Amino acid sequence: MTSDGATDARLLLMQLLDPANRADPYPLFARIRRLGPLSMPESRMTVFSSFADCDAVLRHPQSCSDSMKSSVVQQHLASGAMPPRGNTPGFLFLDPPDHTRLRKLAQQAFAPRVVRALEPEIDAMVDRLLDAMAEVGSADLIADLAYPLPVAVICRLLGVPVRDEPRFSSAAALVAQALDPIMSITGAPDPQADVRLQAGAWLREYLGELVERRRAEPEEDLISALIAAEEDGDQLTADEIVATCNLLLIAGHETTVNLIANAAQEMLRTPAHWAALAADPSLAASIVEETLRFDPPVQLVMRIAGADLRIGAIDIPRGDTMLLLLAAAQRDPAMYDRAGEFRLDRESARHLSFGLGPHFCLGAPLARLEARLALAKLTARFPKARLNADPVYKPNVTLRGLATLSVAL
Known part of the structure; x- marks a missing residue:
C-alpha cells in the first residue's frame, strides 16, 4: 500500500473511534471490509476484516496475545517512551506457558458442573429483577437487568x-x-491513559486487600481456590492472583451485559422477534447465537505475529500487530447468507465472538446461560414491552455496548 493509502486507511479507522459512529458502526465496518486487508507500515499493523482472514489469524499457532512481543512496543520501551510493564497482566494477554498455567487454575470456576449448579440461582436472580421492574411498569434494561445479573454472578464465583x-x-x-x-490507530498516546491507569491501580489494590482477607479466612470461592493452588506449589504469585481476578471480574460481566442488552434491543426493534421468544422460550439459544454474530459484545481484538506469518495473500513480519475487526467479519457476505439481517431461523452459523484456540472464552457457557435465562424470562414476563426512548451507548470501541435501554413494560 502506498503512503497515501496508509494515510487513508488510518483516517478510515479513526472513524471507528468517533462517538458519532458508536450507535451503528456497521456501515463503516462494511466499507473497511470491502477494501480488504489494510496495511499501516508506520504502525507496523495490518487490519483484517473478512471472516476468512480473522479466522485464520485466531487459529494460527504463532498468533500471540502478549503485547511485549510487539516490535513497536519494544521500540517504545527501548526509547523510554513507554514505561516497563509494571503489573502482571491477566492471562488473556499472555501466551503459553504462563497463559496455560493461569487459565487452567481459573477454569475450575467455569467447569460445566459449576455452571449447571448455578442455573437455579441465576433463575431466581432474574425473577427478582423482573419483579422489581414490574412494580415500576418501566425499566432501563441495562441498570435493572443486563448489568446487575452478570455482576452478581461473577461476584458470587470470585x-x-x-x-x-x-x-x-x-x-x-x-x-x-x-x-x-x-x-x-492514531499513533498518539490515549489522552485518558493516566485516568485509566489510576483506575486499574485502585482496582488491583482493592482485589489485593480481598486476597489477603481470603488468605486469612478462606471461603468457597475462586480467590480462595487460587490461593490454595499457590500454596500447593503451582507457583502463583500474589500479583498473578490479583491479575486473574481483575480479568475475570471485568470480562465476566462487561461482555455479558452487552450480550443481553444487544439481544433485547434487536428484538425490541423487531417486535415479531420479541413476541416469538415470548411464545417459545426454546428460541433463546438461537437468539443468543445470532446476537453474538450480528452485534457482538467484543467488536475487535489484537494479535501479535510471533513469527513471520502469511494470512491469505498477506505476509506479516514477526512482531507486527494484527487488528481483527470481528464485528465486520461476522457480517461478511462471503461467509453468511443475508449477513446483514438478524434472523431467528438462521442455521447454527459459526462465529468468532468467543475467540478460537487457546484463548477461547472460558466463560462462554456461563454467558450463554445467563443470556438465555434473562431473555426468555424477560419476554415471557413482558410480552408487550416496547422501546421508550432512544438508546444511549457507552464510549467503548472494543467492548461496545449500551449505557441505557429504556423500555415501557
Missing part, C-alpha cells in the same frame, strides 16, 4: 462482595475502555 459493586464498577468501566486501540 468471592467479591456484591455490596462493593458501587466501589469497583466505575473503575472496571475505565479499565475496560483501556482495551480500545487508540494508540495503534
Whole structure:
C-alpha cells in the first residue's frame, strides 16, 4: 500500500473511534471490509476484516496475545517512551506457558458442573429483577437487568462482595475502555491513559486487600481456590492472583451485559422477534447465537505475529500487530447468507465472538446461560414491552455496548 493509502486507511479507522459512529458502526465496518486487508507500515499493523482472514489469524499457532512481543512496543520501551510493564497482566494477554498455567487454575470456576449448579440461582436472580421492574411498569434494561445479573454472578464465583459493586464498577468501566486501540490507530498516546491507569491501580489494590482477607479466612470461592493452588506449589504469585481476578471480574460481566442488552434491543426493534421468544422460550439459544454474530459484545481484538506469518495473500513480519475487526467479519457476505439481517431461523452459523484456540472464552457457557435465562424470562414476563426512548451507548470501541435501554413494560 502506498503512503497515501496508509494515510487513508488510518483516517478510515479513526472513524471507528468517533462517538458519532458508536450507535451503528456497521456501515463503516462494511466499507473497511470491502477494501480488504489494510496495511499501516508506520504502525507496523495490518487490519483484517473478512471472516476468512480473522479466522485464520485466531487459529494460527504463532498468533500471540502478549503485547511485549510487539516490535513497536519494544521500540517504545527501548526509547523510554513507554514505561516497563509494571503489573502482571491477566492471562488473556499472555501466551503459553504462563497463559496455560493461569487459565487452567481459573477454569475450575467455569467447569460445566459449576455452571449447571448455578442455573437455579441465576433463575431466581432474574425473577427478582423482573419483579422489581414490574412494580415500576418501566425499566432501563441495562441498570435493572443486563448489568446487575452478570455482576452478581461473577461476584458470587470470585468471592467479591456484591455490596462493593458501587466501589469497583466505575473503575472496571475505565479499565475496560483501556482495551480500545487508540494508540495503534492514531499513533498518539490515549489522552485518558493516566485516568485509566489510576483506575486499574485502585482496582488491583482493592482485589489485593480481598486476597489477603481470603488468605486469612478462606471461603468457597475462586480467590480462595487460587490461593490454595499457590500454596500447593503451582507457583502463583500474589500479583498473578490479583491479575486473574481483575480479568475475570471485568470480562465476566462487561461482555455479558452487552450480550443481553444487544439481544433485547434487536428484538425490541423487531417486535415479531420479541413476541416469538415470548411464545417459545426454546428460541433463546438461537437468539443468543445470532446476537453474538450480528452485534457482538467484543467488536475487535489484537494479535501479535510471533513469527513471520502469511494470512491469505498477506505476509506479516514477526512482531507486527494484527487488528481483527470481528464485528465486520461476522457480517461478511462471503461467509453468511443475508449477513446483514438478524434472523431467528438462521442455521447454527459459526462465529468468532468467543475467540478460537487457546484463548477461547472460558466463560462462554456461563454467558450463554445467563443470556438465555434473562431473555426468555424477560419476554415471557413482558410480552408487550416496547422501546421508550432512544438508546444511549457507552464510549467503548472494543467492548461496545449500551449505557441505557429504556423500555415501557
